[in-house]
Each structure stands twice: as structure tokens, then as C-alpha cells.
Amino acid sequence: MGDATRGELVRFPAVGCRFFQLGRCLYEERLNPGYHADWRCVVLARWEAVYDDFLDRAENFGLTETELGVLWGKRFERLAEESVPCPDVRAADVDSMPECRHLLEDVCLLRLPVCAGQCERFRLRENP
Ligand code: SF4
Ligand code: SF4
Structure with a gap:
């Protein structure tokens, strides 16, 4: 018996x-950018703390300022x-700091909620 016939939502x-x-949902992050501090990339967060x-x-x-810039560059x-x-961390196709395919702006995609398929918030991508 298939999932649909058992009454489960497909x-x-x-x-x-x-x-x-990448299988994650950005809705909440787009609604309140930066609100979920625990969604930020841990590497970026560490670099910022060191800075x-x-x-x-x-x-x-x-x-x-010049001396600061030189010193920070070395650090x-x-x-x-x-x-x-x-x-x-996973190698990325594009240049980013850190170089990781899960990084989107300053957010780690792995920390976002998983998308379980089309929901009521689904909006078609404008430039697919
Ligand atoms: S997986 Fe990548 S984006 Fe996520 S926290 Fe690690 S380095 Fe940052
Ligand atoms: S379909 Fe819904 S859960 Fe999936 S990415 Fe879009 S808004 Fe998020």
C-alpha cells in the first residue's frame, strides 16, 4: 500500500x-535576517570574535588605521x-570566506530548517 493511500501527505x-x-528553507531568515544567531556560520562567528x-x-x-590594517592582515x-x-565544511564552486558550499552570505545552510516539500509559503523563484 502506497503512502498516499495510507492518508499521508505527499x-x-x-x-x-x-x-x-540545498534542501533547506530560507523563509525565516529572509523574514528576519540575522534573528537566529545560531544559524550563522561558526567559522565567520569565530573570525568576528577574534577581530x-x-x-x-x-x-x-x-x-x-593604516597600522591597524597591516596588523590585522597578518593576524x-x-x-x-x-x-x-x-x-x-565542504569545498565550494565559488569564492567565499570561508570556502564552503554551505555558506550563504553569513548563514550556514546546514543550520536552517529542512524543506519537506512545497508548503503554503512556496513562492516561485523569479529568475530560475
Ligand atoms: S558547514 Fe560551512 S557554512 Fe556551515 S558552519 Fe561549517 S564552515 Fe560555516
Ligand atoms: S516550499 Fe516551503 S519549506 Fe520549502 S523552501 Fe519553500 S517556503 Fe520553505
């Missing part, structure tokens, strides 16, 4: 939905060379 695939990305710490320390030395080189603290 949803149409949602790949044409404007909120669909904030760097700025706090640098303030005490009264450096110029970031070391940071980027360190092993990426995320087991889910």
Missing part, C-alpha cells in the same frame, strides 16, 4: 521555491591558515 518537490537552498578582541587590544596602543593570515573549526 508534497511536491520545492526546488523551484525562492526560499529553497573584536583584536580591536579591543589595539585600542590600548593608539595605532593609526588574519594566521587565523585563516589554522584548521577550520567546523567538521561540515
Whole structure:
């Protein structure tokens, strides 16, 4: 006996939905960008924390913006060379920082809700 005959809802695939990305749903993120802090890429979040710490320390030395830029450039080189603290990172086809196919802007797609097929929020992608 098939799923439909058991009364279970069979949803149409949602790949044409404007909120669909690699099997995840962007609806909530588009509605309230940045609201879910735990959806952010952990690597980016770490880099930002290191940068904030760097700025706090640098303030005490009264450096110029140019000096700050040079120092941060060196610090970031070391940071980027360190092993990426995320087991889910995957090589990307496009340039991104960090280089990961799950990264969309500053959000990690793996952290978004899974799309289970077309729902009432389905909206056709404008430029498929
Ligand atoms: S999987 Fe990729 S996008 Fe997600 S947290 Fe890890 S590095 Fe960031
Ligand atoms: S069909 Fe619904 S759950 Fe799936 S991506 Fe679109 S809005 Fe999200």
C-alpha cells in the first residue's frame, strides 16, 4: 500500500521555491535576517570574535588605521591558515570566506530548517 493511500501527505518537490537552498528553507531568515544567531556560520562567528578582541587590544596602543590594517592582515593570515573549526565544511564552486558550499552570505545552510516539500509559503523563484 502506497503512502498516499495510507492518508499521508505527499508534497511536491520545492526546488523551484525562492526560499529553497540545498534542501533547506530560507523563509525565516529572509523574514528576519540575522534573528537566529545560531544559524550563522561558526567559522565567520569565530573570525568576528577574534577581530573584536583584536580591536579591543589595539585600542590600548593608539595605532593609526593604516597600522591597524597591516596588523590585522597578518593576524588574519594566521587565523585563516589554522584548521577550520567546523567538521561540515565542504569545498565550494565559488569564492567565499570561508570556502564552503554551505555558506550563504553569513548563514550556514546546514543550520536552517529542512524543506519537506512545497508548503503554503512556496513562492516561485523569479529568475530560475
Ligand atoms: S558547514 Fe560551512 S557554512 Fe556551515 S558552519 Fe561549517 S564552515 Fe560555516
Ligand atoms: S516550499 Fe516551503 S519549506 Fe520549502 S523552501 Fe519553500 S517556503 Fe520553505
